[in-house]
Amino acid sequence: MTTDVEFWNNLADAYARKPVDDPDAFERKITITKNRMTPDDVVLDIGCGTGSLALRLAPHGSHVHGLDLSKEMIRIAVGKAAAQRVDNVTFHTGPFDDSFDELTDGSLDGICAFSILHLLDDRRSALTKIFRLLKPGGFFISSTVCLGDSLVPYRPLLTVMRWLGKAPRVAVISRRTVVEEMVSAGFVGVTDTDVGAKATIGFVVAEKPSIAHRGSANLRIEHSGWPRGTKREKR
């Protein structure tokens, strides 16, 4: 079994070459994120991979930070930033946990976490840290692989694949769980947003309250008219 760091380092070059899985849904996610940004915003992209999202967001804010566990992913991201002459992006290498102290609490206008929450060892602590890092009113936009509602027995499959070095550690969670954990962490306006992606992708927009927040009306499930790749899962 390889460690997750080795897994992602080994995958980096192939990941950089691989086309985005669902380009239409990805563009909708980027549009939603850009629309939340203002030119003064400082944004963190957690699990930034080869920097695709960070580099797309950079023209819409004052500075974008990308963090990734894998030095090979970051090597490619830094190369892409140089090739594209983007100078308002900083890439950091390391895990997103309490050891990450390069940005101070309350310093960020927005945080993105695309295809990463299901990979973290301690998701609840990560959500608490994300909440702390944001300024009041800051946005948190995540896209998470949610295999928990599928009929496919992913847990044993992933265990075998991990032993063979073909998968990293993956938490099998439902979209509902992701939303509920964000609400528990203190986020408001938590909105499971339909971007036309597969039902196993949970795209959730949320924010840190800008003032003391009362009541429990902080959870919304929104459905646009976009088609789903697969049938909607049970809620």
Ligand SMILES: C[S@@+](CC[C@H](N)C(=O)[O-])C[C@H]1O[C@@H](n2cnc3c(N)ncnc32)[C@H](O)[C@@H]1O
């Ligand atoms: C599926 S890729 C997603 C990359 C990018 N966000 C995207 O949407 O294309 C997951 C990324 O998360 C990184 N990663 C995995 N565990 C991590 C952790 N604990 N802290 C920071 N990054 C992590 C991996 O190195 C990998 O680049």
